[in-house]
Amino acid sequence: MEFTLNIPVKYIFGKNTIERIGGEIAAENIKKVLLLAGWGSIKKNGVYDKVVNSLKQSGIEWTELWDVQPNPVLSHARKAIEIVRNEKLEAVLAVGGGSVIDEGKAVAGGFYLNDVWDAYSGKARITKALPIFTVLTISASASEINTNSVLLNDETQQKWATGAQVLFPKVSIVDPTVQYSLPWNQTVNGFVDSMSHITEVYSTDDIEISLELFEGLMRTLINSIQKLKLNSQDYMPRANLVYSSSMALSAFPRCGLNGDWSQHAIEHGISGMFPKIAHGAGLSAIYPAWLEFMYPYNKPIFDRWAVKVFGVATFAEALKVFVKLLAELDSPYSIKQLGIKGEDIEPIADLVLQGGKPGRLKSLDKADIVTILKNSYNYNL
Amino acid sequence: MEFTLNIPVKYIFGKNTIERIGGEIAAENIKKVLLLAGWGSIKKNGVYDKVVNSLKQSGIEWTELWDVQPNPVLSHARKAIEIVRNEKLEAVLAVGGGSVIDEGKAVAGGFYLNDVWDAYSGKARITKALPIFTVLTISASASEINTNSVLLNDETQQKWATGAQVLFPKVSIVDPTVQYSLPWNQTVNGFVDSMSHITEVYSTDDIEISLELFEGLMRTLINSIQKLKLNSQDYMPRANLVYSSSMALSAFPRCGLNGDWSQHAIEHGISGMFPKIAHGAGLSAIYPAWLEFMYPYNKPIFDRWAVKVFGVATFAEALKVFVKLLAELDSPYSIKQLGIKGEDIEPIADLVLQGGKPGRLKSLDKADIVTILKNSYNYNL
Numbered sequence: 001m002e003f004t005l006n007i008p009v010k011y012i013f014g015k016n017t018i019e020r021i022g023g024e025i026a027a028e029n030i031k032k033v034l035l036l037a038g039w040g041s042i043k044k045n046g047v048y049d050k051v052v053n054s055l056k057q058s059g060i061e062w063t064e065l066w067d068v069q070p071n072p073v074l075s076h077a078r079k080a081i082e083i084v085r086n087e088k089l090e091a092v093l094a095v096g097g098g099s100v101i102d103e104g105k106a107v108a109g110g111f112y113l114n115d116v117w118d119a120y121s122g123k124a125r126i127t128k129a130l131p132i133f134t135v136l137t138i139s140a141s142a143s144e145i146n147t148n149s150v151l152l153n154d155e156t157q158q159k160w161a162t163g164a165q166v167l168f169p170k171v172s173i174v175d176p177t178v179q180y181s182l183p184w185n186q187t188v189n190g191f192v193d194s195m196s197h198i199t200e201v202y203s204t205d206d207i208e209i210s211l212e213l214f215e216g217l218m219r220t221l222i223n224s225i226q227k228l229k230l231n232s233q234d235y236m237p238r239a240n241l242v243y244s245s246s247m248a249l250s251a252f253p254r255c256g257l258n259g260d261w262s263q264h265a266i267e268h269g270i271s272g273m274f275p276k277i278a279h280g281a282g283l284s285a286i287y288p289a290w291l292e293f294m295y296p297y298n299k300p301i302f303d304r305w306a307v308k309v310f311g312v313a314t315f316a317e318a319l320k321v322f323v324k325l326l327a328e329l330d331s332p333y334s335i336k337q338l339g340i341k342g343e344d345i346e347p348i349a350d351l352v353l354q355g356g357k358p359g360r361l362k363s364l365d366k367a368d369i370v371t372i373l374k375n376s377y378n379y380n381l
Numbered sequence: 382m383e384f385t386l387n388i389p390v391k392y393i394f395g396k397n398t399i400e401r402i403g404g405e406i407a408a409e410n411i412k413k414v415l416l417l418a419g420w421g422s423i424k425k426n427g428v429y430d431k432v433v434n435s436l437k438q439s440g441i442e443w444t445e446l447w448d449v450q451p452n453p454v455l456s457h458a459r460k461a462i463e464i465v466r467n468e469k470l471e472a473v474l475a476v477g478g479g480s481v482i483d484e485g486k487a488v489a490g491g492f493y494l495n496d497v498w499d500a501y502s503g504k505a506r507i508t509k510a511l512p513i514f515t516v517l518t519i520s521a522s523a524s525e526i527n528t529n530s531v532l533l534n535d536e537t538q539q540k541w542a543t544g545a546q547v548l549f550p551k552v553s554i555v556d557p558t559v560q561y562s563l564p565w566n567q568t569v570n571g572f573v574d575s576m577s578h579i580t581e582v583y584s585t586d587d588i589e590i591s592l593e594l595f596e597g598l599m600r601t602l603i604n605s606i607q608k609l610k611l612n613s614q615d616y617m618p619r620a621n622l623v624y625s626s627s628m629a630l631s632a633f634p635r636c637g638l639n640g641d642w643s644q645h646a647i648e649h650g651i652s653g654m655f656p657k658i659a660h661g662a663g664l665s666a667i668y669p670a671w672l673e674f675m676y677p678y679n680k681p682i683f684d685r686w687a688v689k690v691f692g693v694a695t696f697a698e699a700l701k702v703f704v705k706l707l708a709e710l711d712s713p714y715s716i717k718q719l720g721i722k723g724e725d726i727e728p729i730a731d732l733v734l735q736g737g738k739p740g741r742l743k744s745l746d747k748a749d750i751v752t753i754l755k756n757s758y759n760y761n762l
Contacts, residue, residue: 001395001557001616001620001624002396002398003394004391004392004394005392005526006391007388009386010385010387013382013383013637014382014383017383176382207620208601209601209621209625212597212598212600212601215597216590216593216594217593217594219593220589220590223589224589236382236588240588240589240590243382243590244590247590247633252628255394
């Protein structure tokens, strides 16, 4: 139990907080920013108007770059860095979910590198970055309060990650009410991603307070998504889901633990090969098969998970309850539901292994990954 | 559920971390610090040697000021500020528990005020402070990761608090092993203080994730102190206790909630009048009577506390278990055990009310405070 907690993010949470973004940027003496965004949902839900009004009021200029992909791609990040350099922009303002914030981090750190991909391939380290501001519109990655960034190399299909202390956002604005208008499957994908962030670390965890905090987060995530299924605009469950999602992949409950991360690595193979598959949907589809495969490698922790999170006596029962929950949420529990075919399994495994053998509970070789994917393919309720 | 999380502390946790303090101070370009300390236990347990060796190695000069009281007093803080001004010291290095760190904050903020007490009396606000570094030797106040400071005015007996964003320590070094050598009652006092920080907020809490996180912290605190009773040098329960204590009064589980704080206010009356009574012991002595008095004002939360923290069906049963635990830890459950007499009760209540009526669950008037103190005085197992 040895770690450093150093989270220099001003995390502003609550209703009507987006209006504060301009003032926060101005307080840092920044005059011109790159406004990075996705496919335009922020124009429909009013977030864009609130952001630009706030920028105007604080005298901040901005250049817009749209069309960040749900799995953000290298070519688009390179284009963004070009714009920042050409227009001498001083900071990145990412308005969106994890994909937009992750690409924002790529831009902020890549600005100081020869080529941004070097940070993801391991060739270079990010030690300097432009200031990053975020307005969160989808809870999932916790990118708003951590240093992680995942990017898809659209030339090689490699979906790899990087991280650095300088990639913490300076300010993150988190207004849960902007997520009222999300399509239901995006709320669910975020829930699954947050649950997965926790189980990846929890599965290798042996620190009592960390286990306790993670169990509280999992119970709250489950409890909140069930309430939101009845009314997706109910503030308290939405706020609980949103905050729990941020905490799920923040340093607070983690106590410096590394985690397993093989579920994420396998999913990165899936959405690396099929970029239209959302990260949360990919995770959901392999979740039951991944849990089942991992169980023998740390029975005590998964037995504890059953009792503490689901209130049932055995792992087998907990797994049933969890898969039933995924089904009720219309979230996939088999890669077959994503349209993946049997012949895709080996190529996905090969792509995963390009990033090295994933996993800490068990270092997964090709046969292991193929087994998990096949079991997912054949998974039935 | 609306709040800002902004904890700019580099919190370094683990064995053999004290050696890093010099480097952390040097990294901030600071050359001369005030080394503030208590009654000398850090000379016996090796912490002092580690700190000064690290300062020497990093070329940091220092001036020492000892004898910070367990309830830190205004006159000593004023003296410290004089030294900082006269010797042109650039930062405060507090080596000790909450009292030393709280006085360190008084010095760092008071440096920029006409008189430091103005910040505690409400006459002035702290908006600027010298950099604060801490090496924690007793877990209790969580002062190492929050903005709070409590000071005792030794002219008026007022024990009042202040807080400001600039009072966050820059760096806090938290090595749980230095607490192996603490007298048992100091470990217990810290446990009680941390439990109280939680119940003060928990008693007014209605945010699910906050309740969950606080319950996990309380269970871990109780579980850890019971293990430490068997072996006070067992690393994992010590580390769990130490981290849970920091988290107990950090912003992270709190979600912006204000809390009740009447237990602390009453204790400040007790140790304001009898400065030799440790804060944790004072809290412990009034804890059962305070819980009993508060129960009718939020039955659902205390009923939940019984089930979730103690695994029993009713508040009355949970209270019994909790008081039995205090007794087993040799922690007081009655102010009579502290040597307080019946005739002291009214003057203590008067002193408490000088800071205004305490409490949110119930705004406590003199009769209420007297009732709690009398019930504590007469409390029997």
